[in-house]
């Protein structure tokens with residue numbers, strides 16, 4: 200049977216924190232691999248979640264292969280700092296340029312703070328994997344964000360920082376700082392900034408931009424390539440969401456925002472849905488069995504089942520508002536955390 | 551009230567564990583004790599707009615008796631910070647309309663976090679516009695990003711060392727460390743991953759900021775059967791015909807869940823902290839959830 204996954208070459212797994220992105224990325228990867236496609240799953244998860252979920256240990260370069268003679272499934276952990284450093288080294292025309300940038304304190308901050316740089320590096324790593332042409336499908340697991348769309352916004356901000364017009368502002372053709380040539384407006388802004396931050400900051404800042412100017416053309420090229428890749432029709436976004444009305448509403452917003460920005464949402468995975476073992480019990484005779492302890496257990500089961508059922512209703516009423524070419528999957532709540540290939544195999548039947 | 555006595559309560563934890571629910575409940579509890587409370591969320595898009603009609607605005611809006619809700623955006627906070635120093639609105643406008651500065655503000659390492667933390671701590675630090683609240687409850691970022699938020703002033707102070715921004719940054723860190731004003735709450739679940747994250751974060755804030763956070767273990771299933779009762783039921787069900795499979799699975803699940811809840815409790819005690827337990831509420835309705843949670847938490851919650 201054809202599935203939403205078959206036509207895709209890249210899958211980006213998004214969703215707010217803790218909803219099961221990494222687990223679902225691993226499951227999607229396993230499903231594709233089992234159908235005969237060479238697959239890579241990329242994750243930024245620092246907690247080695249993906250490796251645990253796939254039950255494998257990664258080599259020191261962060262890559263591992265699931266042990267199977269039936270399919271090819273690779274997993275790679277994205278080391279944000281390393282990717283950023285390599286990126287700068289490759290983009291720099293001379294080693295001194297890379298050095299200067301890597302030693303700049305603001306740059307070091309840029310690569311060590313989570314916000315933005317993680318997203319930037321995972322997209323860079325995704326692009327590298329696509330260009331390597333070694334895989335039929337690449338699944339990207341995204342870092343936890345407040346809102347699913349943040350994943351796309353954050354790298355844009357970093358690309359903007361390296362824009363030609365921005366770096367040029369600080370740099371004169373010979374490479375020095377052109378403070379003397381600034382327009383009056385700019386001078387005013389600069390001295391205002393200096394008043395607020397202190398002189399040291401401004402010096403760091405201009406050094407940063409002088410070095411950044413040298414890698415600017417590469418950043419621009421990569422940025423365009425990333426944009427193109429993400430907008431391709433065989434790049435599909437998957438939204439993993441929890442079973443909560445407010446979160447489902449945010450999912451709807453995400454879907455329409457993706458559409459507006461030219462991306463393609465292909466599937467919504469509602470995770471932790473009503474599991475079989477919580478389906479309302481048919482066997483009411485138990486309640487009349489006279490065993491008081493057993494009765495208490497059955498009653499409690501009924502309460503929990505009712506709770507899941509009421510959430511299921513919310514899901515059904517929200518579902519009607521989604522676009523039809525988006526696949527819907529509901530993955531039931533497991534009895535315990537999902538670990539290893541056998542755990543993932545239980546998930547993929549629902550995808 | 552004196553603004554240096556303002557309490558700032560930061561609520562964090564892994565994604566989806568119940569940070570927003572706990573933050574809102576704390577706000578309700580404090581308001582019920584007669585305090586003026588601000589419930590603040592961070593970022594470009596709020597969550598509380600789904601919970602309280604009118605919430606999600608960048609200006610405080612009263613959402614229930616004694617509680618105002620607000621959403622703080624990094625850029626707006628930075629603007630406010632600049633205005634505080636430059637004093638001239640025109641100059642700030644010039645700054646933000648400058649294309650270069652706009653991109654810089656967007657991506658500058660740690661600047662967004664710094665601006666937010668500056669706002670969060672602005673009350674007791676006595677900087678910026680008046681925040682006329684006794685308590686500010688912040689529904690803060692999830693673990694990883696929260697770390698970046700707390701460490702932004704440390705990084706900034708290290709990167710620039712001298713000048714007003716470095717001084718401000720050091721003051722923010724001081725305030726975070728000051729338990730008279732600041733309280734940190736880590737929400738977790740009786741599950742392995744959220745517990746691991748809580749563990750790491752707890753150690754981190756202990757070491758880097760000398761903070762001992764409160765730990766809330768959320769969503770504990772109230773056990774309908776004692777351990778012995780569960781054992782006996784499980785034994786009774788073994789070998790019964792297939793029609794009882796579901797109950798057997800459920801009994802096993804309950805017994806495993808009981809084990810996980812106990813392990814979580816023990817683990818938190820091992821960090822030298824008395825955990826606060828919250829039960830699982832059988833509702834998907836936010837008003838009901840908040841009513842019950844604030845009632846239960848109210849008995850266990852004490853600020854300084």
Ligand SMILES: Nc1ncnc2c1ncn2[C@@H]1O[C@H](COP(=O)(O)OP(=O)(O)OP(=O)(O)O)[C@@H](O)[C@H]1O
Nearest residue numbers: 216217218219220221222343471531532533536537
């Ligand atoms: N359907 C399910 N049933 C039971 N457990 C699940 C299910 N889906 C996910 N989990 C468990 O929930 C936990 C969180 O899942 P996961 O790490 O995939 O979330 P995430 O969205 O990647 O989190 P983060 O945003 O922190 O990266 C894991 O322990 C996983 O095994």
Ligand SMILES: Nc1ncnc2c1ncn2[C@@H]1O[C@H](COP(=O)(O)OP(=O)(O)OP(=O)(O)O)[C@@H](O)[C@H]1O
Nearest residue numbers: 215216443565566567568569570571769829830831
């Ligand atoms: N004690 C509880 N019993 C039952 N449901 C709960 C409980 N606490 C929270 N929930 C539910 O869990 C879900 C997540 O809660 P909440 O939105 O507060 O988490 P969060 O940590 O703020 O999530 P996010 O990281 O996405 O911001 C919601 O659907 C909420 O209704």
Ligand SMILES: [Mg+2]
Nearest residue numbers: 220221244248
């Ligand atoms: Mg993850």
Ligand SMILES: [Mg+2]
Nearest residue numbers: 569570597689
């Ligand atoms: Mg929340």
